[in-house]
Amino acid sequence: MITESIRSLYNRDLNKLKAEIEAYQNEENLWKTDKNIANSAGNLVLHLVGNLNHFIGTHLGNSGYVRQRDLEFSLKDIPRAELIEKIEATTAMIDSVFAQLSEEDLKKEYPLVVFERAMTTDYFLIHLVAHLDYHLGQINYHRRLLDI
Template structure:
């Protein structure tokens, strides 16, 4: 049951992420920062892609994804269509991985220590949904404030 819920939430919010990135009228504004706004929408998008491909794709799904977290925040001027393609690829990885997760895995310890204390895989996957939603909200505000 939890896996089905998680899959639904990741699908919903990754589609919303794709919508938000595509909604930028001026592609250059994806990379714009302004007073009090430290991260561009493009960098937040790259961060979410790296986060999900690392913690779901590589750790749980066995993909060969190698994260470069520093680049998620320093890389600039990736084309909007390339970001959208990356979101779509991430959605596929998340879907395929969650399709293989069992209830036993959800209740067992997440295979990587991310926080100060160990967590279950189920707890960590719920955390990843809230992390995605948090940054999705930031991207929405970024677009509405700076894509003018």
């Protein structure tokens, strides 16, 4: 039951992320920053895709994904269509991994120590969806401020 609830939150919010990226009137503005806005929407998308593929795809789904976190913030000018493909692939990966997770699996210890202490898998998956939503809000604000 909780597995399906968490999975539906990821699907909902990754679809919102896709809609935000599609809502930019000017594709170049995806990569715009300002004196008080250090990260572009494009870089935040790369960060979210990298984060989810690393922590869910690699560590729960054995996907073999290798994260290059520095590139999440240094790559620029990736076409909107490619960002959307990355979001869609991440959504598919999450569906695939969650299809394999049982309620028992969620109560197990997450296989990687992330916050200097062990935690359950369900706790960390809830943290990751909150992280997704935090950056989704930043992207929404970025678009409304800088897509002019």
